[in-house]
Amino acid sequence: MQCLYERVVDYEFSESGVHPLHLNELLEGDDEIKELLESPLGYPHADGTPLLRERIAATYKNAETENVFVTNGSSEANFIAAWRLFDKGDEAVIMVPNYMQTWGLARTWDVKIKELRLRNDLGWQFDPEDLKSLVTSKTKAIQVCNPNNPTGAIMADEQRKAVIDAAKDSGAWLLSDEVYLGAEREAPRTESLWGYHDKTLITNGLSKAYGLPGLRTGWLIGSREALEGVKFHHDYLTLTPAMLSDRLARLALEPKRREKILNRTRSILQSNYPIIKDWLDRHGTMFEHVPPAAGAIIYIRYNLKINSTALAERLRKEKSVLVIPGDHFGTDGYLRIGTGPPKDYLLGGLDRIDELLREIEAEGSS
Numbered sequence: 001m002q003c004l005y006e007r008v009v010d011y012e013f014s015e016s017g018v019h020p021l022h023l024n025e026l027l028e029g030d031d032e033i034k035e036l037l038e039s040p041l042g043y044p045h046a047d048g049t050p051l052l053r054e055r056i057a058a059t060y061k062n063a064e065t066e067n068v069f070v071t072n073g074s075s076e077a078n079f080i081a082a083w084r085l086f087d088k089g090d091e092a093v094i095m096v097p098n099y100m101q102t103w104g105l106a107r108t109w110d111v112k113i114k115e116l117r118l119r120n121d122l123g124w125q126f127d128p129e130d131l132k133s134l135v136t137s138k139t140k141a142i143q144v145c146n147p148n149n150p151t152g153a154i155m156a157d158e159q160r161k162a163v164i165d166a167a168k169d170s171g172a173w174l175l176s177d178e179v180y181l182g183a184e185r186e187a188p189r190t191e192s193l194w195g196y197h198d199k200t201l202i203t204n205g206l207s208k209a210y211g212l213p214g215l216r217t218g219w220l221i222g223s224r225e226a227l228e229g230v231k232f233h234h235d236y237l238t239l240t241p242a243m244l245s246d247r248l249a250r251l252a253l254e255p256k257r258r259e260k261i262l263n264r265t266r267s268i269l270q271s272n273y274p275i276i277k278d279w280l281d282r283h284g285t286m287f288e289h290v291p292p293a294a295g296a297i298i299y300i301r302y303n304l305k306i307n308s309t310a311l312a313e314r315l316r317k318e319k320s321v322l323v324i325p326g327d328h329f330g331t332d333g334y335l336r337i338g339t340g341p342p343k344d345y346l347l348g349g350l351d352r353i354d355e356l357l358r359e360i361e362a363e364g365s366s
């Protein structure tokens, strides 16, 4: 949906991050502009410059520069982690709903997927008993997305412990996509799953919590041995990150600037959530949602007799609004709406959704 439609609709609500920072908001002062203009446009270090890796490592407890491998977006980090780990016939336990990239890759590579279902009735947590019943000695990897896309839920302590214990007990890899870490709306900063189990690969990047998707900067955190393995895969894919992105990412992750950027994200989330909540409340029993703890997304259950893909298609074709249907996350009956745009844009798009809802109701009563 992203590649097909995001640039052709009036209201693009398929984006799950806050509206992006501008380059002139990131750069501070003439010296930085000068340095940027003087950058040689050669290949940067294949795994990211040492300073960038050092700054990324500093955002984790117990990570060193050697534990960081810089990629082009967290999507590339997810891709090479899955590429490195999955062989035909493997079994993987994958959280659902989820950013369905690892799920899709596993399916493509004939990996047997066992879905670990997040439950609406548990505030979008999973039942630890379900995890126990899914993980066996055959499990190659357990993949989670925390904070979660599309629900915005942050894994509770009991679930965190259950995931770590299950990976340790079974000897499976733990793959944790943490691209929304730092994009908490009210909750304290999410704790990474890094540092609890040797066979762990964390993926993350600057696209969501930092509002810098255009840099295409992502990373993997893993043991030195685990990263040795992924390096070769990276050589067959994109070789290196982009030089200018590496430079700008270093600035974004400078400790003070990082906090400023994360505060900007939090304040956008805090001011936009009440707007969409008011809108949902005005619709009474039409919508239900669990307030998202993180991310510029809200996962809404609707009480209409229409399939989610059909509803999203009508919104796109008839109202030029792009939202993601629950079908794409393996849960029909829901829509994921991006809540990160500027206020007027958000309100304009919600009005268009209202127009269609009125039309659907009128169709139903005629």
Ligand SMILES: Cc1ncc(COP(=O)(O)O)c(C=O)c1O
Binding pocket: 016, 072, 073, 074, 075, 076, 078, 099, 145, 149, 177, 179, 180, 204, 205, 206, 207, 213, 216, 217, 218
């Ligand atoms: C959970 C999750 N992981 C990874 C990505 C990919 O992000 P990027 O490649 O821009 O870092 C996304 C994008 O929406 C996402 O939601």
